[in-house]
Amino acid sequence: MSIFNDLFDRLMGHEGGYVNNPKDPGGETMWGVTKRVARAYGYNGPMRQLPKATAQAIADKLYWQAVHGDELDPLIAWQVLDAAYNHGNRQAIKFLQKAVGASTDGIIGPRTLAAVKAKDKNDVVLLFNAERLEFYTNLRTWLTFGRGWARRVAGNLRYAAQDN
Numbered sequence: 001m002s003i004f005n006d007l008f009d010r011l012m013g014h015e016g017g018y019v020n021n022p023k024d025p026g027g028e029t030m031w032g033v034t035k036r037v038a039r040a041y042g043y044n045g046p047m048r049q050l051p052k053a054t055a056q057a058i059a060d061k062l063y064w065q066a067v068h069g070d071e072l073d074p075l076i077a078w079q080v081l082d083a084a085y086n087h088g089n090r091q092a093i094k095f096l097q098k099a100v101g102a103s104t105d106g107i108i109g110p111r112t113l114a115a116v117k118a119k120d121k122n123d124v125v126l127l128f129n130a131e132r133l134e135f136y137t138n139l140r141t142w143l144t145f146g147r148g149w150a151r152r153v154a155g156n157l158r159y160a161a162q163d164n
Helices: 002-014 034-040 052-064 074-087 089-100 110-118 123-136 143-161
Strands: none
Touching: 002 052, 002 074, 002 143, 034 052, 052 074, 074 089, 074 123, 074 143, 089 110, 089 123, 123 143
16 A cells, blocks of 8 residues: 555645745746646646645655555655655656665656665655755755745655654
8 A cells, every 4th residue: 555645745734835936037926836737737727726636646646656666665755755746757767766876867766766765765865855955065056045944854864864
């Protein structure tokens, strides 16, 4: 059974309701779903009214399934899901691949999954979050959003300790 539903609720703690910050390159979002993604998924209503259930269906199909969440240890799956939702699948997978010493092509396949399984899950989480923090600090929007991103990663490290 997938742990996705529980992790989606946790994800909403990071993403929450409606945001339309002019400094955010993602633009208008609801439940962390950008308008572009919502439209691509077939939702055409006002973003403020995007149903949470629609956001959950999008997160399941476009992120959880894409990063093979059910094939990862739950401790690692949470970290990858949160990063995929925030950075996109390819970047989240690259963080994971760097953390486990796999080729960084941004695609999860048998080699990446084997490399993840061969490494201690706690080490994967620590290295994954190190990659993520380093990535954040190189973004041009770090000065605007960096404090929130750092808090997000700190929260994920706390989740890792709790989930272990």
